[in-house]
Amino acid sequence: MLRRRYLVAYDIRSPHRLRLVAKRMEDFGDRAQYSVFLCDLTRADVADMTYTLDQIIDPTEDRILIVDLGQPDDTSRFEFLGRRRPLPATGHRVV
Amino acid sequence: MLRRRYLVAYDIRSPHRLRLVAKRMEDFGDRAQYSVFLCDLTRADVADMTYTLDQIIDPTEDRILIVDLGQPDDTSRFEFLGRRRPLPATGHRVV
Numbered sequence: 001m002l003r004r005r006y007l008v009a010y011d012i013r014s015p016h017r018l019r020l021v022a023k024r025m026e027d028f029g030d031r032a033q034y035s036v037f038l039c040d041l042t043r044a045d046v047a048d049m050t051y052t053l054d055q056i057i058d059p060t061e062d063r064i065l066i067v068d069l070g071q072p073d074d075t076s077r078f079e080f081l082g083r084r085r086p087l088p089a090t091g092h093r094v095v
Numbered sequence: 096m097l098r099r100r101y102l103v104a105y106d107i108r109s110p111h112r113l114r115l116v117a118k119r120m121e122d123f124g125d126r127a128q129y130s131v132f133l134c135d136l137t138r139a140d141v142a143d144m145t146y147t148l149d150q151i152i153d154p155t156e157d158r159i160l161i162v163d164l165g166q167p168d169d170t171s172r173f174e175f176l177g178r179r180r181p182l183p184a185t186g187h188r189v190v
Contacts (some may be wrong), residue, residue, distance in 0.1 A: 050176060061178070066176070069163065069172075081145060082152050
């Protein structure tokens with residue numbers, strides 16, 4: 001199953017929804033920053049993730065940005081300043 | 096001058112440094128989320144930006160992630176849930 005790497009960044013207004021989003025995002029990828037996840041997903045996973053997030057957020061208040069970064073093994077596009085978390089091992093298994 | 100689109104996401108521990116980073120990032124691109132900017136930059140701009148940010152952050156506490164997203168006019172890689180800000184007009188001029 002072909003996976004692509006996605007960056008998911010979110011601004012969630014309510015602390016309650018923020019906790020829910022963060023919790024569910026752990027099913028889909030690895031936390032890169034406080035409100036940024038990197039996820040290696042199939043198209044079906046992406047659909048599942050967006051459906052899941054849509055059930056949680058208030059679309060009039062919250063923002064979620066999903067960026068398709070292409071092949072998971074292309075690590076050359078990342079640069080870090082300061083502390084860094086490891087990039088996801090290629091092909092994160094969605095449980 | 097060839098520009099590429101970069102996503103810059105940051106976790107800055109001190110409010111003072113956070114304000115400085117946010118302020119300086121406005122010189123390099125457009126805010127997409129609270130701590131995420133999209134920037135259309137030449138390689139020289141990227142060097143200038145990373146030098147500028149390196150002078151502000153505490154590398155033992157703060158995190159900055161810079162992701163090369165490729166050609167500025169490729170908007171197909173972006174998906175938004177909830178509220179959204181417009182993508183930068185292609186070819187942001189760095190002042």
